[in-house]
Amino acid sequence: MHFVEHLIHVYGLLTVAVIVGLECVGVPMPGETALLAAAMYAGTKHDLNIVAVILTAAAAAIVGRMIGYVIGRSFGYWLLLRYGNYVRMTQKRIKLGQYLFMRHGGKIVFVAQFVPVLRTFAGLFAGANVMPWRSFMVANAVGSFFWAVIYGYAVYALGRQFERVEGSMVIILGAITIVMCVVAGVFVHRHEAQLTAEAERAMPGPLELR
Numbered sequence: 012m013h014f015v016e017h018l019i020h021v022y023g024l025l026t027v028a029v030i031v032g033l034e035c036v037g038v039p040m041p042g043e044t045a046l047l048a049a050a051m052y053a054g055t056k057h058d059l060n061i062v063a064v065i066l067t068a069a070a071a072a073i074v075g076r077m078i079g080y081v082i083g084r085s086f087g088y089w090l091l092l093r094y095g096n097y098v099r100m101t102q103k104r105i106k107l108g109q110y111l112f113m114r115h116g117g118k119i120v121f122v123a124q125f126v127p128v129l130r131t132f133a134g135l136f137a138g139a140n141v142m143p144w145r146s147f148m149v150a151n152a153v154g155s156f157f158w159a160v161i162y163g164y165a166v167y168a169l170g171r172q173f174e175r176v177e178g179s180m181v182i183i184l185g186a187i188t189i190v191m192c193v194v195a196g197v198f199v200h201r202h203e204a205q206l207t208a209e210a211e212r213a214m215p216g217p218l219e220l221r
Contacts, residue, residue: 083138
């Protein structure tokens with residue numbers, strides 16, 4: 012945390028753009044920490060403008076996830092089809108992933124922006140599962156903007172109470188992540204056969220490399 016603060020002190024908004032952007036491409040980076048630290052810095056030191064912080068974080072998240080989507084679309088799908096069987100990703104499960112992103116991709120991408128880990132890989136997953144480009148763009152832009160505004164302005168407004176809020180956020184986000192993963196896992200496990208059948212009806216025939 013202190014290292015990120017130091018980078019923000021030295022390089023300003025460039026730090027936010029690089030860290031948030033790389034995280035959304037698929038590189039494990041503390042993007043949320045960079046946003047919160049920059050917002051706190053803007054609220055207490057007044058060397059940064061909070062509007063600029065929010066817009067920078069939102070733009071970096073949008074562009075980073077777009078790059079992640081292109082990478083996933085270009086190579087992820089091919090890798091899944093070619094080597095998926097080695098990690099139990101059969102064609103049925105690949106098709107199921109495509110079906111879920113086709114039906115609920117917008118919700119998945121939007122919610123992922125607020126969930127650690129999922130935020131990092133949402134673009135890659137969306138691309139690998141061939142989520143429609145327009146739906147991805149809308150969900151990506153809306154989710155990134157709301158994430159930057161809600162987190163950035165909340166920390167900016169609370170100012171010096173940031174560290175207490177950050178600790179609470181870590182606990183809350185951790186709990187949300189665990190609950191969402193458990194619920195999603197149970198749902199998919201119980202409905203995998205049904206969802207797989209629906210996916211087959213929606214996309215009949217074998218999958219092919221593109």
